[in-house]
Amino acid sequence: MGFPEALSEISKRVGKSKVLTDPEDVYAYSLDASTEYRRAPGAVVRASSDEDVRVVLEVADRERVPVVPRGSGTSLTGASVPISPDSIVLDLTPMRRIQVNVDDGYVMAEAGATVLEVDRACREHGFFFPPDPASSRVATVGGALAENAGGLRGAKFGVMKNWVLAMEVYLPGGRRLRIGEPVYKWRWGPDLLSLFIGSEGTLGVITRAWLKIYPLPEKVVRIMGTFDRLEDAGRAISQIRRRGHVPMMLELLDRETIEIVNEVLGYDVELAEAMVVADVDGPREAVWRMAREVEEVMRESGGRTRASDDPEEMQQLYQARQGAYAAVTRAYPGVLLEDITVPLSKLMVALRELENLRREYGMRMPVFGHAGDGNLHPTICFDPKDEDQLRKAREMFIRIGRLAIELGGAISGEHGIGLAKKELFLEEIKAIRGEGYLEVVREIKRMLDPNGIMNPGKLWF
Amino acid sequence: MRGTAVPEIVRFAAENTTQTGDILGLGTEQRVRWAKGLLPRGPVNGTVFYSGEMYPVMGYAEGAFRMLKRLEGFMDVNSLARVGPLMRKLGIYRVGARALWGGLNEKYQRALRDAVYVLRKLGVEMGYLFEDEPPSGVALHTYGLLREFKEHAEWVSRRLEELGVRRIITLDPIVATAFRLYYPEFVKDWRVEALHFVEIVAREMARQGVRLRLSRRVRVTYHDPCYLARTLGVVDEVRFILGRIEGVELVEPPRHGVNTGCSGDGGLELTQPPLARKVSYERIEELSGTGAERVLTSCPACIMMLRTGFDSMNLGLGVDDLASLVAEAMRNGVEREVETDAGEERREKLFFKRYRVLPRSPEPKSLELDDLAEMLLWETDKCKKCGFCNVECPTYRALDRLESRSARGRMTLINSLVRGDPVRPRAVLDRLYSCVLCGQCSQSCPVGLHVQELIVYGRAYAIYSGRAGVGPGA
Numbered sequence: 025m026g027f028p029e030a031l032s033e034i035s036k037r038v039g040k041s042k043v044l045t046d047p048e049d050v051y052a053y054s055l056d057a058s059t060e061y062r063r064a065p066g067a068v069v070r071a072s073s074d075e076d077v078r079v080v081l082e083v084a085d086r087e088r089v090p091v092v093p094r095g096s097g098t099s100l101t102g103a104s105v106p107i108s109p110d111s112i113v114l115d116l117t118p119m120r121r122i123q124v125n126v127d128d129g130y131v132m133a134e135a136g137a138t139v140l141e142v143d144r145a146c147r148e149h150g151f152f153f154p155p156d157p158a159s160s161r162v163a164t165v166g167g168a169l170a171e172n173a174g175g176l177r178g179a180k181f182g183v184m185k186n187w188v189l190a191m192e193v194y195l196p197g198g199r200r201l202r203i204g205e206p207v208y209k210w211r212w213g214p215d216l217l218s219l220f221i222g223s224e225g226t227l228g229v230i231t232r233a234w235l236k237i238y239p240l241p242e243k244v245v246r247i248m249g250t251f252d253r254l255e256d257a258g259r260a261i262s263q264i265r266r267r268g269h270v271p272m273m274l275e276l277l278d279r280e281t282i283e284i285v286n287e288v289l290g291y292d293v294e295l296a297e298a299m300v301v302a303d304v305d306g307p308r309e310a311v312w313r314m315a316r317e318v319e320e321v322m323r324e325s326g327g328r329t330r331a332s333d334d335p336e337e338m339q340q341l342y343q344a345r346q347g348a349y350a351a352v353t354r355a356y357p358g359v360l361l362e363d364i365t366v367p368l369s370k371l372m373v374a375l376r377e378l379e380n381l382r383r384e385y386g387m388r389m390p391v392f393g394h395a396g397d398g399n400l401h402p403t404i405c406f407d408p409k410d411e412d413q414l415r416k417a418r419e420m421f422i423r424i425g426r427l428a429i430e431l432g433g434a435i436s437g438e439h440g441i442g443l444a445k446k447e448l449f450l451e452e453i454k455a456i457r458g459e460g461y462l463e464v465v466r467e468i469k470r471m472l473d474p475n476g477i478m479n480p481g482k483l484w485f
Numbered sequence: 486m487r488g489t490a491v492p493e494i495v496r497f498a499a500e501n502t503t504q505t506g507d508i509l510g511l512g513t514e515q516r517v518r519w520a521k522g523l524l525p526r527g528p529v530n531g532t533v534f535y536s537g538e539m540y541p542v543m544g545y546a547e548g549a550f551r552m553l554k555r556l557e558g559f560m561d562v563n564s565l566a567r568v569g570p571l572m573r574k575l576g577i578y579r580v581g582a583r584a585l586w587g588g589l590n591e592k593y594q595r596a597l598r599d600a601v602y603v604l605r606k607l608g609v610e611m612g613y614l615f616e617d618e619p620p621s622g623v624a625l626h627t628y629g630l631l632r633e634f635k636e637h638a639e640w641v642s643r644r645l646e647e648l649g650v651r652r653i654i655t656l657d658p659i660v661a662t663a664f665r666l667y668y669p670e671f672v673k674d675w676r677v678e679a680l681h682f683v684e685i686v687a688r689e690m691a692r693q694g695v696r697l698r699l700s701r702r703v704r705v706t707y708h709d710p711c712y713l714a715r716t717l718g719v720v721d722e723v724r725f726i727l728g729r730i731e732g733v734e735l736v737e738p739p740r741h742g743v744n745t746g747c748s749g750d751g752g753l754e755l756t757q758p759p760l761a762r763k764v765s766y767e768r769i770e771e772l773s774g775t776g777a778e779r780v781l782t783s784c785p786a787c788i789m790m791l792r793t794g795f796d797s798m799n800l801g802l803g804v805d806d807l808a809s810l811v812a813e814a815m816r817n818g819v820e821r822e823v824e825t826d827a828g829e830e831r832r833e834k835l836f837f838k839r840y841r842v843l844p845r846s847p848e849p850k851s852l853e854l855d856d857l858a859e860m861l862l863w864e865t866d867k868c869k870k871c872g873f874c875n876v877e878c879p880t881y882r883a884l885d886r887l888e889s890r891s892a893r894g895r896m897t898l899i900n901s902l903v904r905g906d907p908v909r910p911r912a913v914l915d916r917l918y919s920c921v922l923c924g925q926c927s928q929s930c931p932v933g934l935h936v937q938e939l940i941v942y943g944r945a946y947a948i949y950s951g952r953a954g955v956g957p958g959a
Contacts, residue, residue, distance in 0.1 A: 044889070048912040051901045052894035057870040064906070070885070096872050097888070117886035136886070162872035350931035357867050408866070 027110040030087035031067050034112075037083075038076045044068040053094065053113045054105065057159070061102035061443050065092065065113040072118040074192070074200070077229050080114055082198030084477050091196075092479050093225040095136060095164030099171055100361060101442025103224045107481035114229060116166050124149055124237070130189055130206045134232045135166025139173075142235065151237040154181035157438065158349065166230045172222030174438030179265075179274040179396030181238070183438060185221040190234040193220050195227075196473045206234035219468070224440055225479040227472050241305035244272065245315035248341040249327035250296035254278055254379065257298035258372035260325035261395045264302065265368055269318050273303035274396025275345050278375075280382075281352075281390035285344045288351040293344040300327065300395070301345050348392045349403075356388070356405035358414070360421050364428035365399045365437035377427050378402050385416045399437035422448060429455050441483050450484065490911040490948050492918070494755055495628045497566035503637055506620045507542045508755075509549075510569065511579055513616040516541045519594035523601050524613035531651030532611040534604065536597055537660040538620040543785040544590025545582050546754075551793055553758050562758055593785060596805070599812035600656045600682050606815050607689040611654060619644045623663035627752040627922065629914075629944020632852050635671045642672045652678045654685055656808060658713035658784050665717065670846065681713060682808055683783055687722035687837060690729055694822030697814035699732030705810070706736050706777035708768070708791060709745035710784035711923040718743070718840035723783070723807065725837070730814045736775040743842045743928070746771060747879040748794070750786035751921035760890075760919055761790065762797070763883040769794040773802055780804045843924055844933040847942060857946045858903045864939055865900035867932050868893070874926035874936055880919050890919045892926035892936050899943035902950070914947040 035043040044050055045067045054064040071077045084091045090111040094104040106113060120137035122145045131153060133142045139160035143153040156175035157163050163173065169191070174183040181187075190204035203216045220227055251257040257276055264274065277299045285291055293299075300322060304315045311333075319329040332338055352359055366374040375391070378400070382389045393400040404420050406413035425435040425448035434452065435441075441449045453462055462484060469476075469485055476485065501510030519541055524534060539546070553562060572578035604611065619641045625634035655661050664679030689695070707727070713719050720742045727735045740746040749765030769791065772780050780791055780802055788804050795802040849860035874892035875881045881891035888894040895917055902913045917940055926936035 046912060047906070047908045048898060048916055049887075049889040051906055051908050052889035052891075052897050052916075054901070055870050055897055057872070059868070059870055068888075070887070072885075096875070096886075097870065098872050115888070159871060161876050350933075353867075353869055353932045357863075359869075 026087065027066055027089055030083050030089045031112070033083050034069060034080055037079045038069065038071075042070045042072065042076060044070070050113070053097065053115070056097045056099045056102060056104045058100050058102045058105075058442065058444055061105040063106050063109065065106045065111045066109055068113045068115050070115045070118050074194070074231055077114065077116075077194045077231055078198040078200065080112060081194050081196050081229065084112060085196040085198070085475055088475050088477060090477050090480050091229075093166070093170065093229045095167030096138065096162045098159040098163045099167065099442055100363070100439040101444040103171065103440055103442030103479070103482055104167070105443065107443070116229070116231070117164060119231065120164075124151075125206070126151065126237075128206060129208065129237055130234045131237050132206070132232060132234050133165045135164060135230055137165050139163050139165060139168050146237045147240065150240055152240050153187070153235060154238050155184050155187055165233060165235075169221050169230050169233055170223065170225050171440040172438070174394065174397070174399065176273045176275065176394055178394050178399060178438070180270045180272045185218060187236045188217055188221060188233055189236060191217060191220065191230055192232045193228040193230050196475060196477050201228065204234070208236070222440070224442060224482050226483050226485050227469065227478060241272065243308045243311045243333060244303050244305045244338075245311050245331055245333045246338040246341050247302045247304065247315055247319055247322070247329055247331040249300040249302070249319070249322035249329045250294055251298040251300070251325070251327045252296065253326065254298045254375050255372045256326040257300050258375045258395070260300055260322045260327055262368045262371055263321045263325060264318055265396065267317070267321060269304070269314065269321070271302040271318065271396060272305045273301065274394070275301045276391070276393060276395035276400070277301075277345055277348060278391040280388060281348050281392045282344055284355050284390055285347045285351040288354045289347045291343060291347065299344060301342055302396075345392065348390070352390055352403050352405060356407070358406040358408035358417065360404040360406075360417050361439070362402040362404070362421060362424045363399070363436045363439040364402070364424060364433055365397070366428055366431045366433035368398050370431040370433065371395060371398060374400065374427065374431055374433075378424065381420060381423060381427075385420055387413065387416055387420065389420070394437070397437070398433065426451070443482065446483070453484070490914050490950075491628075491630075492756060493563040494566040495918075497569060498624050498755055499628060499630055499633065502538050502620050502622055502624045503633070506618070507538045508624060509542050509545050509582070510573070511542050511545060511582060515579065517615045517618070519597050520601070520613045520615065523598060524611065526615055527612045528614075528648065528650050529610045529612040531649060532609075533618075533650050533653060534601055534611050534613050535618060535653045535655040535660065537655055537657040538624070539659070540593055540597055540657050540785045542590065543593040543789055544588075545586045547789045547793060548582070548586030548589050550754060550758060550789060554762065554797070557759060562755065593788070596809050597656060599806070600808035602812045603686060603808055603815055604654065604682070606819060607686065607693065607695070609654070609685060609689065614648060614650070617648060621660045621663045623659050623667070624752070626663060626667050626941065628918070629941055629948055631942070631945040632949070634667070635852065638668055638672045642668070642675055642677075645677055650677060652680070654680050654682060656682045656783070656806065658710050658717065659786070662712045662716050681717065681719060681783070683713070683722045683726060684719055684837075686811065687725045690726060695729060696820045696822065697730045697811070698817050698820070699730060699814045700817055702732045702734070703779055704734045704736060704777050705779045705781050706738055706772055706775040707741070707807070708738070708748060708772060708780055708782040708787055709741055710782055710787045711745055711747060711751065713783055714745050714840070715743050715842060715924045715928060718842070719837075720840055721837045726807070726811060730811070732814075733810070736777050738771050738775050740771065743840045747921050747923040747925070748787045748790040749879070749921065750784075750790050751923055753919065753921045754786060754790060756918040760880065760883065761921075762794070764879045764921060765790045765794040766798070767879070767882060769798060769800070773800045777802070781807045781810055783807050842928045843937075844927055844930065844935045846935050846938045849942065852945065854946070854949055857942060857949070861899055861903045861939065861942060861946055864934055865896050865903070868896045868900070868934060869932055870897070871931060873929045873931060877925040877929060879921055879923060879925070889916050892920070895920060895940050895943065896934070896936060899939065899946070902943070902947060910947040910950045914944060917944045917947060
């Protein structure tokens with residue numbers, strides 16, 4: 025048997041209407057938000073139940089057909105793009121039930137629910153779901169877990185893995201694995217949750233998760249600091265954290281970003297070498313005191329500050345950061361969005377080195393990102409029709425990744441590895457952890473997915 | 486116009502539009518009879534009331550739409566499109582349609598008469614072209630028959646000039662969009678001003694200080710048609726008009742104004758009626774959830790979708806054109822404020838905000854295949870696949886998030902078609918025809934792509950594509 029036979033069996037068992045094979049259907053699934061990798065699968069199976077997932081993994085494993093799990097396809101690295109045409113894309117978007125359990129402090133979400141849908145469901149009960157990738161209105165819970173996504177609130181709340189109590193995962197062959205319990209304390213080891221979170225669909229398919237929820241903050245004050253030197257902004261950020269403040273959001277934008285936002289979106293944001301936007305949350309009585317302290321730190325580093333708790337003004341203070349990606353993508357048809365993380369103490373060095381790199385290549389590269397957790401998004405802009413610019417952009421992409429490794433950071437803070445950063449990833453592993461680490465992980469992969477059907481070609485596999 | 490990629494129902498509508506002047510091909514007499522004795526023939530001071538090719542026959546479309554639901558599984562819309570010409574040959578088409586659905590159509594024609602009554606009460610001078618009214622041909626644009634649209638629009642432009650028309654007032658926002666936005670793109674030196682009914686009514690009510698009163702109290706909700714609110718940016722006028730009618734309480738649905746939701750039309754009601762019905766359900770639930778006793782809107786296609794939707798879900802909610810409610814209030818008398826210091830406020834109200842939420846339209850050098858391909862590839866390559874367009878895409882939502890019938894999926898498919906991936910033009914066209922052209926995608930695209938317009942151009946490319954073995958005259 026081969027791919028057609030496997031498909032025919034799946035089709036019989038899950039129902040014909042859930043299996044798409046027309047080129048005009050499968051080509052719609054040929055890209056993700058990296059836009060760089062393109063391959064249509066042989067078929068798309070739209071799973072609407074656990075049983076559908078089980079059947080696909082059972083048949084595909086037996087027939088050695090690659091399976092690429094997919095949520096909304098918002099990964100920025102090619103993680104949800106198949107590498108071979110005889111692959112099945114397993115679309116989990118039809119599975120999207122959400123149940124909030126306030127008494128026990130969690131929300132159960134199926135893999136296809138979007139992160140924003142989960143957050144909104146929690147908000148109806150006075151709680152929220154803290155991880156907020158910029159794509160949260162589209163990105164699914166399954167995808168966000170598989171990528172271990174982060175977001176703007178990472179400085180305080182971390183990434184997806186910090187919010188998972190339990191998960192259900194299906195393994196190649198169709199075996200179901202229930203990991204963890206929806207309680208706040210349980211201590212079996214080894215912790216298999218962390219094995220699957222961030223594994224980019226290479227070990228199994230996450231079908232649902234029990235996620236922690238958090239009370240909505242009583243009050244939030246937004247502070248905008250503008251700086252004449254990029255390094256001053258970097259210093260302010262590390263000082264804010266060093267002095268014990270953990271703002272819910274701590275974002276950085278450089279001059280180039282502000283320029284592009286003003287040019288493209290017609291805003292009139294004060295032009296400065298750098299801007300820092302911080303959200304300080306806390307009890308009504310204390311939040312302004314905390315905000316003033318953060319303002320003070322920014323001023324000590326040479327910043328000029330504005331702060332507000334008025335929703336309209338808060339929106340105004342945030343508009344440059346909010347519009348950054350839209351402005352850059354409108355201005356440049358080609359962009360490579362980097363995603364490095366560096367230790368906070370190395371933030372200033374990283375910013376300086378990025379500036380040097382920009383000068384060396386003579387390319388536009390706005391830098392913005394969640395600097396509060398050391399995660400930066402240098403965004404290399406280029407004209408895709410210009411071969412020279414394309415070459416330079418790719419070189420810069422690699423060199424930025426290497427910079428992160430040299431500084432003791434990571435090549436990806438939240439976007440993942442997929443196809444885009446595979447080589448860099450192996451470099452990072454070898455440089456920091458050594459070949460032995462790689463061997464252990466490959467053994468785990470062989471054990472869970474002996475036939476190598478799960479999202480081949482991604483990560484270390 | 487003929488092409489194997491174009492479904493029969495689209496050909497049927499397109500031919501009728503250009504040859505008979507209405508989408509169903511019921512003939513001039515049927516199209517103009519509503520206006521007999523109401524309006525003088527020809528423009529008055531260059532102004533005409535323009536009924537368009539949908540409003541005067543929309544009741545027949547509604548009848549056919551209802552019938553198709555009953556026949557689902559036995560007959561699809563393309564088979565129905567084959568029956569029409571056959572009945573016409575047998576000489577029973579018009580008589581049959583009138584006998585079956587003449588009553589339904591009366592409601593739509595009444596809205597036209599109400600609109601004229603309101604405009605005249607406000608002193609708007611205008612005439613009507615009767616059988617000389619050239620059809621706007623907007624359906625050609627909608628379905629991507631852009632070369633035919635261009636040719637037709639050029640003829641309409643010449644014809645209106647011969648007839649001395651300088652200003653058009655219409656109750657149909659799709660026609661208003663065609664004349665205001667598409668004609669200037671396709672016709673050189675287009676100079677005719679096009680206004681939607683609510684724009685001129687709001688302006689005149691403000692200018693004259695008009696206040697109206699209903700003889701009953703009614704809680705209404707308003708469904709903003711996408712062509713009026715999102716495309717033309719006309720939002721505040723409606724609220725102003727309703728605010729000036731005593732006895733009317735307006736309850737807004739969660740999605741309103743430029744963020745309105747789709748009721749399932751935009752051409753989909755013709756090409757894929759079952760999907761159109763599915764799309765409408767979400768909006769129908771939303772509107773009925775407002776607790777309103779009556780739903781108002783300002784678009785014939787939206788009226789049809791909402792009426793049939795409310796009926797099929799047994800919600801017992803009536804749908805009217807806003808014009809009918811204004812006319813009802815006006816029949817109780819028109820009160821004009823005495824000139825006071827409120828005059829200044831009124832003058833300010835003469836200018837309503839024009840919302841601009843859609844990006845610039847794409848501009849191919851010409852409608853030749855190479856130029857279409859160049860533009861489409863350039864634009865769709867810019868798509869970052871972020872999927873923001875899918876969040877509010879009505880068909881993506883109605884079809885359980887099916888990518889190939891979503892805004893982002895359509896961008897990918899157009900790109901694949903133009904690149905030469907092994908996708909079939911006819912099948913791509915089918916996915917592109919599943920779009921309601923509501924424009925939510927264009928409004929939410931961070932890159933600034935006019936996704937809605939790209940879909941129209943994508944339809945054109947699929948139709949004229951050489952690989953389809955079709956093309957004009959093929």
